[in-house]
Amino acid sequence: MYPKTLQQLIESFKMLPGVGQKTAERYALTMLESNIEDLNEFASNLMNIKLNIKTCKVCHNLTETEICDICADNTRDQNTICVVSSAKEVFSIEKTQEYHGVYHVLDGLISTKKGIMPDQLNIESLEKRLSQESKEVILALNATVEGEMTSLYLAKRLEDRVDVTRLAFGLPIGGHLDYADDMTLIKAFEGRNKIK
């Protein structure tokens, strides 16, 4: 058996997604070789996130302030709202540097399987953000059954007040036709465009 302190650290690492005994052991033994400053910083970073990170009062994105940087940014188009299921996706879209509107984080997707109903998601606050000036709500949800269900529900609920669009389905860039599944191929055919 490993010494008790090391065993406890291994157990902590096993909290991480996809980390089993072997990987946790490897992580813990690597930490043992790190210098004390790095370890203390790691530890304080762990303790700080719960204290410092909140959700934005407007869009429910992760932030250290009341209102997140994106919602507070007046150079962004505040009348185009991109709806995502979790804060993680905000960062994925931001990385592309192509989207200049704002976001709304639902914190989940409607799921009959997991029993997640629309009233458990941040939909009411999304509705409250809509105004006469609202131009477009872009649904950027997973191309899964749950994402689809949520998209259809939101489209129905909001279509009278604002234009509702969704991301395009199709072949991923770099994807090979013979590896694409049937549904992707069907959607790619349906969504075909004229070559400009």
Place this chain on the structure above:
Amino acid sequence: MYPKTLQQLIESFKMLPGVGQKTAERYALTMLESNIEDLNEFASNLMNIKLNIKTCKVCHNLTETEICDICADNTRDQNTICVVSSAKEVFSIEKTQEYHGVYHVLDGLISTKKGIMPDQLNIESLEKRLSQESKEVILALNATVEGEMTSLYLAKRLEDRVDVTRLAFGLPIGGHLDYADDMTLIKAFEGRNKIK
């Protein structure tokens, strides 16, 4: 960009072996969903390892006491010493519950590539442990060029004072003959035994 505190935690996770940006993000976001008690425990476990874990004065294994549990255990055969390159391997061998001697951790292997010379390893302390009563030194080192070099060096250096053996080479249990590489097959032929 992620909020600063979260970004710092992501950087900390990137210290772990084999963890890149994506995995670190996933780990950090999972931590954000953990409860504060788990996070504080994780943090204190990280800080404690450097304070609590030392190397055994006798065998250089990891321990919380001056002398590790294995060296201090009088029911174990103190005259059979199994030589391993790192503390991790002690735990691997202990898990089998088949070995009842003691260990000696070299803390590395001789390597011309990495410039690791015999005097940088715990070899002198191994020699000092040998006495008239010593029965056997079992070399349990990797079946790599470096492991091999270290085994040959140790065998030469110790053979006048004690019996030196090494682990058997051969097919791994569950291994298929057609997947075995040439060297493994040659060693398996060389080491063939009568079926009892």
